[in-house]
Amino acid sequence: MSKEITSRADDYSQWYIDLVRKAGLADYSAVKGCMVIKPYGFAIWENMRDTLDRMFKDTGHVNAYFPLFIPKSFLSKEAAHVEGFAKECAVVTHYRLKNAEDGSGVVVDPDARLEEELIVRPTSETIIWNTYRDWIQSYRDLPLLINQWANVVRWEMRTRLFLRTAEFLWQEGHTAHATREEAIDETRKMLDVYATFAEEWMAIPVVKGVKTPNERFAGAEDTYCIEALMQDGKALQAGTSHFLGQNFAKAFDVQFSSKDNTLEYVWATSWGVSTRLMGALVMVHSDDEGLMIPPKLAPHQVVIVPIPKPLAELDPHITAIAAELRARGVRVKIDTDDQSRPGFKFAEYEKLGIPVRIAVGARDLANGTVEVARRDTRTKENMPLEGIADSIVSLLDNIQSSLFDRAKAYRDSHITRVDTWEEFVATLDGPGGFVSAHWDGTSETEDLIKEETKATIRCIPLDNPQEAGTCIRTGKPSTQRVLFARAY
RNA sequence: CGGGGUGUAGCGCAGCCCGGUUAGCGCAUCUGCUUUGGGAGCAGAGGGUCGCAGGUUCGAAUCCUGCCACCCCGACCA
Numbered sequence: 001m002s003k004e005i006t007s008r009a010d011d012y013s014q015w016y017i018d019l020v021r022k023a024g025l026a027d028y029s030a031v032k033g034c035m036v037i038k039p040y041g042f043a044i045w046e047n048m049r050d051t052l053d054r055m056f057k058d059t060g061h062v063n064a065y066f067p068l069f070i071p072k073s074f075l076s077k078e079a080a081h082v083e084g085f086a087k088e089c090a091v092v093t094h095y096r097l098k099n100a101e102d103g104s105g106v107v108v109d110p111d112a113r114l115e116e117e118l119i120v121r122p123t124s125e126t127i128i129w130n131t132y133r134d135w136i137q138s139y140r141d142l143p144l145l146i147n148q149w150a151n152v153v154r155w156e157m158r159t160r161l162f163l164r165t166a167e168f169l170w171q172e173g174h175t176a177h178a179t180r181e182e183a184i185d186e187t188r189k190m191l192d193v194y195a196t197f198a199e200e201w202m203a204i205p206v207v208k209g210v211k212t213p214n215e216r217f218a219g220a221e222d223t224y225c226i227e228a229l230m231q232d233g234k235a236l237q238a239g240t241s242h243f244l245g246q247n248f249a250k251a252f253d254v255q256f257s258s259k260d261n262t263l264e265y266v267w268a269t270s271w272g273v274s275t276r277l278m279g280a281l282v283m284v285h286s287d288d289e290g291l292m293i294p295p296k297l298a299p300h301q302v303v304i305v306p307i308p309k310p311l312a313e314l315d316p317h318i319t320a321i322a323a324e325l326r327a328r329g330v331r332v333k334i335d336t337d338d339q340s341r342p343g344f345k346f347a348e349y350e351k352l353g354i355p356v357r358i359a360v361g362a363r364d365l366a367n368g369t370v371e372v373a374r375r376d377t378r379t380k381e382n383m384p385l386e387g388i389a390d391s392i393v394s395l396l397d398n399i400q401s402s403l404f405d406r407a408k409a410y411r412d413s414h415i416t417r418v419d420t421w422e423e424f425v426a427t428l429d430g431p432g433g434f435v436s437a438h439w440d441g442t443s444e445t446e447d448l449i450k451e452e453t454k455a456t457i458r459c460i461p462l463d464n465p466q467e468a469g470t471c472i473r474t475g476k477p478s479t480q481r482v483l484f485a486r487a488y
Numbered sequence: 489c490g491g492g493g494u495g496u497a498g499c500g501c502a503g504c505c506c507g508g509u510u511a512g513c514g515c516a517u518c519u520g521c522u523u524u525g526g527g528a529g530c531a532g533a534g535g536g537u538c539g540c541a542g543g544u545u546c547g548a549a550u551c552c553u554g555c556c557a558c559c560c561c562g563a564c565c566a
Contacts, residue, residue: 032558344526
């Protein structure tokens, strides 16, 4: 049991906060609702970002950058969009400060009021589509496949490190297409990219699905999502991909001349994932000892610890092992701390979630072995020095897939099919997880269920089998099951 | 915005009700010695506008008034 981390059983929420802070991922800042992402946390985010960026480029996208500020009038051009975001916007009203007359410091200069207020972007559809109007004239300009890495601000009333902060980092893809079909294909393609990333890199199994109108992005015709399940049985939306129809093209008057020489509105998509993924990574894999970072995303995949401490006679052996591993592309950290004792270091590296730890001491070298400990199972074994790089590389693969398998087994065992309201409530209050149940398809019923149970429809899974049934709440006819859950 | 709570060393807290030596404790930090294969021990040291501003008093961390900040629970949300 860790000395400084609250156990999951005692207080899951506190466990999460302890982990984020004690493992050096992030910390609270002087600004309410905003966090400081610390170097170790940012290193993980960089690995996620770099991988996603490569995947976006491999699917034909390019990066660009649009302004942080959006004129207020832009936001109101798409009715549903402004409706969705208006209540959480930070607004810039002035551009200058001046010294207070009573000498108490600086105050906002009332003479420096902006003609038009600027909104700190909560998302960039409006500023981007206003720009696209100038970039798109012909079908030859399409498709336009652009992504931006940026920070956005949503003035949330209650925040949680990584999961919901007033400012967060994300990427937002904004694409423009000549046809409806092409835009829908793009929406689905990027959903697949997200699902692949979640499962193959983050080792997090996800359900791909489509949102109900209630949960749809403000301004979208359809919102697709990937939904993940945390260890406390609550769901987390891990990424979204929106088919925006012609809503923004019409709001910003973006038309193009088609091959038939007709003027048509452009079809749009947008898609994004954020630093919220960091929260998912923590909550899916970690335990009471600390983090557990999947090898593919771990800043350090292996740490080599000299036993009992860094010594001249151990050094050449450790350097040789590290070189052999690095030659195979493994990210290795060599522990050079001669102050702390081994037991402390072991606990510390487990807290950081480094997948593999290699202990090297005189005793091991005499036997021609090293002690290899894996973070996920917390088991140790002596491995021969001969061929150690091969052993470690396959061990890392093994850990990556074990983490996924474990998370998937948990997720699969927490998808419960229920057919009565009693079972529905009992499942939510008991094991939690996803509840697969019939729903009559109305927003009213969805709202009613949310009010009574705090559960929302996370998604209608893609390729959902059609199945006649009756709504869990109203008893009205239903054509398919949907996935309910309590969510972050 | 409603309800509750907390502000005392880098962190976590005690002291406040019932005012009175130099404001304590644990962790962390620094120094020294002994240690070192699962979170070391001993000895010593440094570190404080007691959230801010007034007031009562011979005397305020403690009592009174006002203000500020943060946290938790709800409404809102990626």
